[in-house]
Amino acid sequence: MSTATANAIDSVFAELAARGETALIPFLTMGDPDLETSVRLIAAAEAAGAHMIELGVPYSDPLADGPVIQRASERALRHSISLTDCIGVATKAREAGVRMPFILFTYFNPALQLGLERFFSLLQEHGFSGVIIPDLPLEEDAEVREIAERTGVHLIPLVAPTSEARVERIASRAKGFVYCVSSLGVTGVRSDFHAGIDQFLATVRRASNVPICVGFGISSREHAERFAGIADGVIVGSAIVRQVEASLPPSALGDAGRTEAGLAEVRVFIAGLKPRKAGEV
Amino acid sequence: MTTTQVPDTHGRFGGFGGRYVPETLMNALYELEEAYNRYKDDPDFLKEVRYLLKQYSGRPTPLYYAERLTEHLGGAKIYLKREDLNHTGAHKINNTIGQAVLAKRMGKKKIIAETGAGQHGVASATVAALLGLECKVFMGEEDTKRQALNVFRMKLLGAEVVPVTSGTRTLKDACNETLRYWVSHVDDTYYILGSVTGPHPYPMMVRDFQRVIGLETKDQILEAEGRLPDVIIAAVGGGSNAMGIFHPFVGDASVRLIGVEAAGRGVDTDKHAATMTKGTPGVFQGSMSYVLQDAGGQVQEAHSISAGLDYPGIGPEHAYLKDIKRAEYVPITDAEALDALQLLSRKEGIIPALESAHAVAHTLKLAPTLPKDTTIVISLSGRGDKDVESIIGYLGGDLP
Numbered sequence: 257m258s259t260a261t262a263n264a265i266d267s268v269f270a271e272l273a274a275r276g277e278t279a280l281i282p283f284l285t286m287g288d289p290d291l292e293t294s295v296r297l298i299a300a301a302e303a304a305g306a307h308m309i310e311l312g313v314p315y316s317d318p319l320a321d322g323p324v325i326q327r328a329s330e331r332a333l334r335h336s337i338s339l340t341d342c343i344g345v346a347t348k349a350r351e352a353g354v355r356m357p358f359i360l361f362t363y364f365n366p367a368l369q370l371g372l373e374r375f376f377s378l379l380q381e382h383g384f385s386g387v388i389i390p391d392l393p394l395e396e397d398a399e400v401r402e403i404a405e406r407t408g409v410h411l412i413p414l415v416a417p418t419s420e421a422r423v424e425r426i427a428s429r430a431k432g433f434v435y436c437v438s439s440l441g442v443t444g445v446r447s448d449f450h451a452g453i454d455q456f457l458a459t460v461r462r463a464s465n466v467p468i469c470v471g472f473g474i475s476s477r478e479h480a481e482r483f484a485g486i487a488d489g490v491i492v493g494s495a496i497v498r499q500v501e502a503s504l505p506p507s508a509l510g511d512a513g514r515t516e517a518g519l520a521e522v523r524v525f526i527a528g529l530k531p532r533k534a535g536e537v
Numbered sequence: 538m539t540t541t542q543v544p545d546t547h548g549r550f551g552g553f554g555g556r557y558v559p560e561t562l563m564n565a566l567y568e569l570e571e572a573y574n575r576y577k578d579d580p581d582f583l584k585e586v587r588y589l590l591k592q593y594s595g596r597p598t599p600l601y602y603a604e605r606l607t608e609h610l611g612g613a614k615i616y617l618k619r620e621d622l623n624h625t626g627a628h629k630i631n632n633t634i635g636q637a638v639l640a641k642r643m644g645k646k647k648i649i650a651e652t653g654a655g656q657h658g659v660a661s662a663t664v665a666a667l668l669g670l671e672c673k674v675f676m677g678e679e680d681t682k683r684q685a686l687n688v689f690r691m692k693l694l695g696a697e698v699v700p701v702t703s704g705t706r707t708l709k710d711a712c713n714e715t716l717r718y719w720v721s722h723v724d725d726t727y728y729i730l731g732s733v734t735g736p737h738p739y740p741m742m743v744r745d746f747q748r749v750i751g752l753e754t755k756d757q758i759l760e761a762e763g764r765l766p767d768v769i770i771a772a773v774g775g776g777s778n779a780m781g782i783f784h785p786f787v788g789d790a791s792v793r794l795i796g797v798e799a800a801g802r803g804v805d806t807d808k809h810a811a812t813m814t815k816g817t818p819g820v821f822q823g824s825m826s827y828v829l830q831d832a833g834g835q836v837q838e839a840h841s842i843s844a845g846l847d848y849p850g851i852g853p854e855h856a857y858l859k860d861i862k863r864a865e866y867v868p869i870t871d872a873e874a875l876d877a878l879q880l881l882s883r884k885e886g887i888i889p890a891l892e893s894a895h896a897v898a899h900t901l902k903l904a905p906t907l908p909k910d911t912t913i914v915i916s917l918s919g920r921g922d923k924d925v926e927s928i929i930g931y932l933g934g935d936l937p
Contacts, residue, residue, distance in 0.1 A: 316704065316835040317821065319716055320559045326703050338833045364557055365820045369834030391557045391820070395547060416561035418723060426560070440561055441721035 264357035264385040265410055265432045268307050269467045269488060278531045279489030280480070281469060282496050283310040283361065285328035286345050287337030289506045293515065297500065298349040300519050302356050304526035310388065310491065313342045313362035320363075320390040322444025324494040328501065339366040339375075346382040359386035359412065359432075364396075372399060376407040386410040386432045394426055404431070415460055416440070417450040427463035433489065434464050438472045444494045446473040457486050477529055484531035492529050499525045543857060548737020548824075551860060553853035556736040557820045558716070565723045570738040572643045577745065582642065589634045590749065593667065594624040596631075598750075600757035600914070605884045613767065613907035615900060617887070617917045618754050620778060627890065627919030628750060628778045629660035633729055635746035637664035640727035647671040647726045651715040653680055653708030653774070654845035654892065655687025656919055657731030662696035664729075672696040675715040677707040680844050687923055705838045708774075708848050712822050732775025733852030736823030740852050747781025754914055755785050762912055768793040768903065771916035772895040773866065774810070774846035776855045778918035787863060796855060797899045799841030800868030810839035812851040813859055813866035821849070826856040842871035842931065843891035845919075873898040875931060878921060890919030891928070 272279055282301045286294050294311075301309055314332035318325060339362060346358045360379060367375045367389065379387060387409055392400060397411065404411040410432030415423050417440060427434050436457060439450040450456065460468050470483045471491030480490045503518035503525075543550040556566055576582040590596040599622065603615045620628035633650075640648055648670050652658030658674040665672030674691055678700040681688050691698050699718075704710035712735075719728045730739045733747070758766050769786060771779035773796040786792045801809035809815065812827050819828040821836055829837045829849035839849040858864035869877075874891055877898035882888045889897060896915050904913055921928070 316837075317709070317713055319713055319822070320720070322717070323703070330704070333835065365828075365830070365836075366834035368820060369830070369832065390559050391823075393556060393558065393560055393563050395563075396555055396557055414560045416559070418561050418564045420564055422560075422563065437561060440723060442717045 261408065263408060263410055263432065265308060265359070268357055269433065272307060273488070277533060278480070278484040278487065279307040279469065280305060280530050281308050281310060281489050281491045282306050282526055283312055283491060283493030284500070285312040285314055285325060285332055285497055286342040287314055287332030287335065288328040288497070288500060289331065289504050289509055290335065291337065291341060291345060293504060293509065294345050295348045295352055296519055297522060298345070299352050299354050300523040301526050302354050304523045305530045306356060306526060307489070308357040308359060310359045310361045310493070311342060311345060313339050313360065313366060315363040315366060318363065320442055322442040322494060324445070324498045324501070325443050328497045331506065339370055340378065343378045343382050343384070346384055350383060357385040358383060359388060360384050361388045361390070364389050364392045372403055376403045376409055379409045380407045384409055386412045388412045388414070388435060390414060417452060417456045423459050424463045427460050428465065430464060430466050433467040433469045434460055435491065436460055436468055436470045436487065438470050438474065441472065443472055445475040445498070449473060454486065477531065480529050480531040490531065496522065496526060543854065544737060544741050548741065550740070550854045550857035553825045553856040554737055554740060555825050556823065557825070558736045558823045559720055561720045562723060565719070566736055566738065572639060573738055573742050576639060576642055582638065585638050586635050589638070590631065594630050594634065595622060596749065597753045598622050600754055600761065602761065603885050606881065609884055610901065610904040612905040612909060613911040613913045614909070615904055616758065616761070616766070616912060616914045618750060618782060618914055620750060620916060620918045621887070621889065621893065621920035625656070625660050625663050626922060627656040627660065628747065628781065629657045629731060630663065631749055631781065632731065632743050632746040632777060633657070633660040633664045636729045637668050637670065640670065640729070641668055643727065645725065645727035647722070648729050649673045649675065649715055649718055649726055650729045650731060651708065651711040652676045652731065653711065653847060654843065655680065655684040655691070655923065656845060658691050658696070658698070659687050659694070661729050661731070662691040662694035665696060666694045673699060673718070675699045675701050675711045675718065677701050677705065677711045679706040680708065680711070683844050683927055684923060686926065708844070709836065709839070716822070732777040733780045733854060734775040734822060734824065734850055740824065740854055743777055744780045744784055744854060747777050748784050750778065750781035750916060751783060751785035754782055758912065758914060765789055765792050766914045767791070767907065767911040768795060768913040769916070770795045770797060770896045770900055770903070770913060772797050772846060772892045772918060773851060773855060774799070774848045774892065775850065776852040778916050780852060780854055782914070782916040783858070783864060787858070794858070794864040795899065796864055796866040797869050797895045798866055799843055799846035799895060800870040801840040801842070803870055804868050808840035809868070810841040810846050810848060811868040812849060813855070814868045816849070818856070824853045826853040827851050842874060843895065845890070845892040846895065867899055869895040869898040875928070877901055878928070887917070888921035889917055890921050891924045893918045
């Protein structure tokens with residue numbers, strides 16, 4: 257089995273744990289504003305201190321996503337970005353010197369249409385360490401999980417505050433990390449989290465053999481720090497995608513100066529999300 | 538026949554169906570399934586549903602022998618199952634009564650619904666008013682323009698209509714937005730899904746609530762003709778009226794079941810909603826079924842003159858019936874549906890909904906080819922009043 261080689265997600269969490277740090281995991285919609293800029297945004301995220309990154313595949317019907325990521329998907333789909341294009345971005349980002357682990361975030365149908373075997377062999381070939389499929393609950397994931405285990409790509413599951421008795425089943429067999437949904441709802445910036453969030457995270461922690469990360473609605477360093485002590489990582493999506501929307505509108509493309517400036521703004525924004533370690537100012 | 542045993546406990550109709558939704562909704566789907574299983578055979582529950590279907594909606598609806606249309610076509614005897622005579626003007630209320638009574642039993646005070654043509658939205662707003670529930674209806678912005686009358690009707694009934702501006706601004710995105718809202722409010726909100734689509738248990742439950750169409754038809758045709766019909770024809774968007782009339786006949790192998798889908802401007806154009814003719818299997822809005830999609834799995838925009846058929850998916854049980862060859866699915870264009878609408882209006886004094894006109898249009902092709910001693914039942918799923926304004930747009934205000 258190819259899992260004999262350590263998965264990069266596991267290695268990064270082990271290093272962070274040793275240093276007492278919380279993982280910062282940005283999300284970017286691939287192809288927004290275009291694929292070339294996506295590669296540069298990934299590099300900017302790493303320069304800003306990201307420890308691993310979710311590469312989002314734009315989809316026509318993003319059920320789990322709020323308006324910010326919906327708009328990004330629509331922008332990307334205007335130039336017909338495909339699943340294979342998104343997977344290919346990983347190789348280009350490696351060529352540009354990016355070292356952090358890559359996690360693909362895709363709805364199930366594009367992967368299904370590509371063919372699940374081919375999908376995972378492409379993920380392997382392009383150096384992905386994990387995959388998140390938000391509309392594939394455990395009841396439907398048998399085939400995907402089997403191929404994921406065979407190819408050594410971690411299938412990272414989501415758990416929600418409504419998962420209740422399901423937490424145990426989901427977390428106990430998770431690979432990579434458990435993606436804890438912070439609140440009821442779709443992705444997007446929000447001001448408050450689910451009332452029982454701390455208890456929920458404690459429940460997931462008890463059931464899980466792998467790190468736990470929190471996502472959905474995390475948009476500031478304050479949010480990130482709120483979870484730094486109780487989770488192993490924070491995932492920031494919509495807040496970053498919104499910054500990309502503001503700093504790198506399609507009209508900025510082709511203007512080298514504006515693109516540079518936009519990339520710098522996004523880098524600064526991501527750096528500003530990073531939770532400080534105790535005593536750090 | 539084994540078809541009466543689908544879906545299995547995972548909501549599978551053969552390879553179709555299932556529950557492809559965000560984790561946040563999974564417990565709500567189980568809660569719904571448990572509640573439905575608890576009440577579906579409960580005498581008090583059934584008594585309330587049957588009472589409302591009869592005294593409030595006016596069931597049973599007639600099975601009407603369309604004599605002049607039959608003579609005009611010169612072939613099979615044509616019967617119309619008059620779902621258009623239901624309260625609110627379409628079959629949709631069969632399902633909303635069932636689900637709203639269930640929601641109340643589950644202790645939910647708020648309901649949400651998606652709507653395309655507005656018929657399901659009106660039927661949801663109606664039962665919400667009837668049972669004292671708070672109601673929010675999500676409707677594509679494009680459809681709110683095409684069906685302004687229904688928007689106003691829902692508001693009169695006390696519902697809030699939320700125009701959906703994402704994606705295609707039609708039914709598909711209204712469904713997405715309703716699901717998103719449900720994810721955020723799953724604690725206290727019941728989602729009345731309007732068709733035999735979406736994640737399990739909806740395709741099964743909506744079918745069961747719509748089966749009354751087929752059950753009545755069976756009794757009525759046996760009374761009128763002394764035997765089962767030869768053909769049943771129904772329009773399919775998501776497929777609820779078709780599944781409702783088909784299902785009690787699935788085990789009767791002699792009865793041909795024909796679903797009519799919207800070919801829009803033609804199945805060889807990019808403006809159609811012919812999911813069975815041109816679609817391929819995929820996962821869309823919570824279940825595996827046929828979907829209009831590109832090679833990369835992006836769901837495509839559908840087109841039909843009828844807002845209720847303008848949908849790129851179809852219920853998983855229809856996909857199953859197609860694959861086991863128990864039902865056939867045929868396309869009808871916008872133009873054919875408009876012609877059929879006018880013919881039925883003039884021959885029978887019944888203005889059908891544009892959705893139902895698709896079923897009539899296929900009958901116009903089929904009936905003349907069948908012997909006079911055969912019978913066809915059309916599910917006349919809704920009345921055309923809601924469409925009059927858009928028909929004026931297509932035909933011009935001045936008819937010859």
